[in-house]
Amino acid sequence: MNTIMRQVSLLLLSLSSLGVPAAAPAAADCNFDKPVGRCTGSVEVLSSGGSEPSFTAEIKITSSAPSCSKVEYYLDSTPQTTILRGGNSGQESLFGTTPILRTSIEVQNCTVYEDAAVGTKDTNDAKNSLKGTTWQFPLTDLETIKSQTVLHIEEDHAGVFKGYAVDTIREQRVPRGPYVKRVEKRQFSGTRDGNELMFSWASHPDAPFKVTINGRTMTSEMGPFATRR
CATH class of the missing domain: 2.60.40 (Immunoglobulin-like)
Incomplete structure (x- = not known):
């Protein structure tokens, strides 16, 4: 064993004297x-x-x-x-x-x-891409306001995703009055590492939050976040 270690040490020393650099991890492109x-x-x-x-x-x-x-x-x-x-x-x-x-x-x-x-790898593994998928929030059903939010992921490439959310809101502005409907659109973007997504709303870029994908469900620290449609 000692003989093998000495031979390895001599080999490394020889390479060093010849100016052969040690192998290093490839940098990102x-x-x-x-x-x-x-x-x-x-x-x-x-x-x-x-x-x-x-x-x-x-x-x-x-x-x-x-x-x-x-x-x-x-x-x-x-x-x-x-x-x-x-x-x-x-x-x-x-x-x-x-x-x-x-x-x-x-x-x-x-x-x-x-x-x-990374982009090349993502292209070859398109089955794991979230591009083109839609995700639905749990329904908010209160006495004076009801809302439904749907996420649309437009891009998922090289560890980055982006898209928009459509909020459909029905609000009762006066007691026993009619519900008034309005639709709002919000942009989001974020980074992805496997099944972990870091979301950031365009309106609140300094307040990101993490979501984990498990099958057809997104879960945050607060509980269920959205379900794939």
């Missing part, structure tokens, strides 16, 4: 000219220090997208951008003239871009 959706970004201050007039901090930036995303944020009034290619998190060093705290950093935007490698 990101196309940052083609945005495909929104994501949720967050920043964590790992360490900070310094003294006047120069302060520093090490931060961790995380995206809800698995890869190919760009997180934009401000340090005080200075814009910053972190590009995440092969994963959903990365570290950056920040420099400023005042102490850098978590409250000094404000996330402005998180954008997902096309990953050609």
